Amino acid sequence: MASPDHPITRSVPRAVLFDLDGTLVDTAPDLGHAANLVRAELGRPPLPLADYRPVASAGARGLLGKALQITPEHADFPARRDRFLELYRANLTRQSRLFDGMDVLFAAIAASGARWGIVTNKPAWLTTPLLAGLHLDRQAACAVSADQVARAKPAPDSLLHACELLSLAPTECWYVGDDKRDITAGRAAGMITVAADWGYLGADGPIDSWGADYIARSPQELAGCLRS
Known part of the structure; x- marks a missing residue:
């Protein structure tokens, strides 16, 4: 849990944006x-x-x-x-599911008055049916895929486009991801960045070397930061 004087607990987001694969959904x-x-x-x-x-x-x-x-x-x-x-x-939702604890995090986001959305390097022709199959399409305030912007992550284009869709400044958003490129993109966009230690993590070195503002060990832990 972040301390009361940690930057993430002093930041009150109006939107929490998630990477998709390995962060929001276990695909x-x-x-x-x-x-x-x-x-x-x-x-x-x-x-x-x-x-x-x-x-x-x-x-x-x-x-x-x-x-x-x-x-x-x-x-x-x-x-x-x-x-x-x-x-x-043909097998998008055969076994893919939200990571454990995401329901708790969604509830904390809603209770804080914020919205949540998705920014992914997946193409829209896969993102859209996946979200529909998991009944997340109507819950997400936005969903931005890599083929909807000029440059995919680690460039900040997709995150900045999400801000435009939400009519928010990047400083009003958190970005949560399980890959170093997510943190790079979030920092470039000017957002608070959260490294999702419950995700896939890839091969980009130790998670604490990515430069994230905060490392969350679980969705429930991140939910606690919203309640601080």
Whole structure:
């Protein structure tokens, strides 16, 4: 829990914005399932979910890198990526769920008088049906995908666009993410940044090296900061 004089407890947000994969929703089971379906079509056995979880925030690049040991420069990558995305689109909400404690955090946001929204590097053609399938589309005050702005995170474009949609200044918003690029983008936008230690975290070094204003160990802990 943050101390009473910590910057995050002195900041009263009017909106809390979340990264999607690995922060708001645990999508790794369905991303890993799609990657394993690609492996199956190539006659390879499935990998355990634990292998996919650390790279789940990196999208097709991360999942196929783990599943097939190929990079975007590989000649087969475009075809494998397209097939992976096709299979993932067909299995968006097979096992994906909100992270435990998000209901508590949503309640704390509402009680504080703030709104919440989503800013993700996922393309809108995946974001929109995923949110609808989880019944989050009508709850979120905004949802900004990477293909709706000129530059994806770690550039601040999508976060600034969310502010425009909400008619808020960046200084009135918190941004919560489980990847270093989320913190980089949030800082560049001028927001209070929160590193989600419950997420996938990737391979960008220790979470305390990302430069976040606050590291939250759980959604419930972050909810407590809103009540301080």
